[in-house]
Amino acid sequence: MQVEKIVPIRGNRQKFDFDDEDMEEDDIILLERKIKAAGMPSYVQKVAVKELQRLKKMPPHMPEHAMTRNYLELMTELPWSKVSSEVLDITKSRKDLDEDHYGMQKLKKRVLEYLAVRQLRKSLKGPILCFVGPPGVGKTSVGRSIAQSLGREFHRISLGGVCDQADIRGHRRTYIGSMPGRIIQGLKTVGTKNPVFLLDEIDKVNAGIHGDPAAALLEVLDPEQNCSFTDHYLNVPFDLSQVLFIATANTVTTIPPALLDRMEVIPVPGYTYDEKQHIARNHLLPKQLKEHGLSDKMLIIQDEAIKTIILKYTREAGVRSLERKLGAVCRAVAVKVVECGKEALSVPEYEKPGVKPESISNPDLASMIDLPPDLPVVVDETAVEDILGPAQYDSEVTARLGQPGVAVGLAWTLAGGEIMFVEATKMDGDGQLILTGQLGDVMKESAKLALNWVRCHAEEYGIPVERGIDLMEGTDVHIHFPAGAVEKDGPSAGVTIVTVLVSLFTGRLVESDVAMTGEITLRGLVLPVGGIKEKVLAAHQAGMRRVILPKKNEKDLIEVPQSVKDDLVFELVSHLKEVLQVAFEGGFPSITHCAEMVPSKL
Known part of the structure; x- marks a missing residue:
């Protein structure tokens, strides 16, 4: 009885193995056809044919059999000669x-x-x-x-x-x-x-x-x-x-x-205010309306509201935060629309069951339903504040520059340009320079360089100091870069630090509408820096009217949009004495010539 049970099972196994062999032969034949039709170069086809011959001699139960088969299938699926047609218009x-x-x-x-x-x-x-x-x-x-x-x-x-x-x-x-x-x-x-x-x-x-x-x-x-x-x-x-x-x-x-x-x-630099306004109106807002099931017959956002969102709720070079804020406004309006009791507003006619899209020409949500009397919702500046809350970014330039020892510098970051306040104060001490604000080595060296230049030229700028006594005698100077949680480094703060120190020791205020950038040498020369467009855009957005730039960066102003250049006055300088003449109201009349700037005789 046991033998009779084994025989049919063995027969079934033999038949099953026979089917496997047929399938394997069919797959190998199919692979061979694919290799011929793949359009491979001759040297690639030789490799594929060689691997196929190895596959034929290889028992199916070997692990390498599956690996070789997968390899050949990849070879046949790659676009060796398939080229998509181009639209060269x-x-x-x-x-x-x-x-x-x-x-x-x-x-x-x-x-x-x-x-x-x-x-x-x-x-x-x-x-x-x-x-x-x-x-x-x-x-x-x-x-x-x-x-x-x-x-x-x-x-x-x-x-x-x-x-x-x-x-x-x-x-x-x-x-x-x-x-x-x-x-x-x-x-x-x-x-x-x-x-x-x-x-x-x-x-x-x-x-x-x-x-x-x-x-x-x-x-x-x-x-x-x-x-x-x-x-x-x-x-x-x-x-x-x-x-x-x-x-x-x-x-x-x-x-x-x-x-x-x-x-x-x-x-690919950041966008100006005008560019953000255009992008928000023509690209971001239609996209957000569509994603939130609204139409322009339900929501109207005034230009002043978009301007408020750009200036007071976003501070970025791109438009991602701007898009999120517009989405928040759309969600608030969507709640109001649903509360009106018109559930049909959230289901367009062409998306309802039984209605074919091709049967409707120019599907417009607002034209298919009766709008409530309080629609469209008009969003103005007041409504933006009610929806988004208090303004996140307010201009603090005037308040911060109301005392000596403060100036506005310009910095480049991965998110675009930013204005950067630099503060300095002095106290009784033993001549130490204290730097805070998570500064890198480059900015620390710039601060030391700036302080030594001011010490060498103290008498020229009317800084009260007795003859033969150093400016730092019995005095400590503390220079701080606010936002201490953010690391800062880079070769563009030297000009700003010199201006802050001169303001501190002379007791004069720096002009509140001036921002500056540039690196200095020990002789007082102003060196060019990078990120000019981003820095200029940051100064323009902060409400500055004049920007002090190194003269060698004049070529970089070509990239600045004309609308921004029309609102700003650029002071191109090549020496620190020119910087101080511009940064302070009335300048320094006693300083009329840059003695260090000796023309080359070569």
């Missing part, structure tokens, strides 16, 4: 970019240049562009718009926090669970050889115990090398020269120099 692309994003003239100009050259010459290597700017200015979204204007596929790779080079280059097939890197996986996803790849947050790549991903990106982002990019898993070269790589970063200081050298850096 520079007029249409210009229109699309202008509709999607306001401003960004330098960025749009570079993209249009690429399109024009691409139209003249069909075979052109994809450039490696790097958009550098503060958060919220639209670096990521403009990459998507570029892909749409080109008619290419778009793929985004987030590099923030990546610390393993295998994420870029893949794992070798000898490891269990190996897989290709993100570049090859992205190409498999889009299915074309010429997509737009967005490498987001490339400045936040960190080196870990498994290698440096930034070093692995060197081959990917080198136009001379990426035509033969080799993934560790794929182990055969893949041509990336037709891929348009776009990287985004908040700063270039954390990007390795070798990687930065391979990219074309395009700065």
Whole structure:
């Protein structure tokens, strides 16, 4: 009886194994056809055919059988010769970019240049562009718009926090669970050889115990090398020269120099007040109305209300906080709309069951239903304060500059430009310089440099000091940079510190409408600094009327919008004596010539 039970089971097993063999043969035949139809280069096809021959001789139960099969399936799915058709219409692309994003003239100009050259010459290597700017200015979204204007596929790779080079280059097939890197996986996803790849947050790549991903990106982002990019898993070269790589970063200081050298850096500065007003009215508000189920027949936000939100409730270079504040206003109005008792307002007619969208032409929520008599809701400045609460940012320049020893400097941060108050006071002591405010080494040295310059020129500026006695004799000076919880460093505070010290020792007030930036030398020369546009925008938003800048930064004013330049007066200086003449009302009549500025005789 036992033998009779075993026989049919054994027969079933033999039949089942036979079916498996047939299926395996069919899969191998299908793989062989895919390899022939994949359009691989000859050297890649040789590798694939060789692996296929190994697969045929390999028993199905071996672990390497599944690995080899997965490898061949990846090889057949990669776009070795598939290219998406491009839309090379520079007029249409210009229109699309202008509709999607306001401003960004330098960025749009570079993209249009690429399109024009691409139209003249069909075979052109994809450039490696790097958009550098503060958060919220639209670096990521403009990459998507570029892909749409080109008619290419778009793929985004987030590099923030990546610390393993295998994420870029893949794992070798000898490891269990190996897989290709993100570049090859992205190409498999889009299915074309010429997509737009967005490498987001490339400045936040960190080196870990498994290698440096930034070093692995060197081959990917080198136009001379990426035509033969080799993934560790794929182990055969893949041509990336037709891929348009776009990287985004908040700063270039954390990007390795070798990687930065391979990219074309395009700065994307923050927005001016007028640009934010335009973006809020034409882009952000319609988006928020749609997301909250409202229409422009239900909510009207006055221009003065938007201005109030920009100036008193946001302080940023981008528009993310502005969008969140507009969303808060829309939510408050949505509550009022629902409380009116018109539930139909929240369900558009074209979204109700049984109603086909194509049966309705120009679906407009407000035209399909009867609006309550108290709609639309008009939001003005008073309503903004009721919804968002008290103003978060108020101008305190006049109140802070009402005593000697205070001046306004300009600083650059990852979030854009900011004004920075510098305060100083003196007390009895033994000649010490006290610095507070979490300052870095560069700013500490600037403070020491500024104090020594003032000590050397005390008599010229009428600072009361006895002959032969040092200015710091029996006196301690304390210099403070407010917002002590924020770390500060950088070579642009020297001019401001000198002005503060002269104000402290002379007892004169610094002009309340003057902001300044610039580094100094021991001889009193004013050196150029970076971030001029962001700093000027911060001064303009804070209500300043004059800005003291190094003369060598005059070329950087080209990037400042004309509307901002019309509201400000720029004082271009090359020596500290010129700075002090401008910073104080009436200047110093006794100082008429900069003796240290000796012209070169070469």
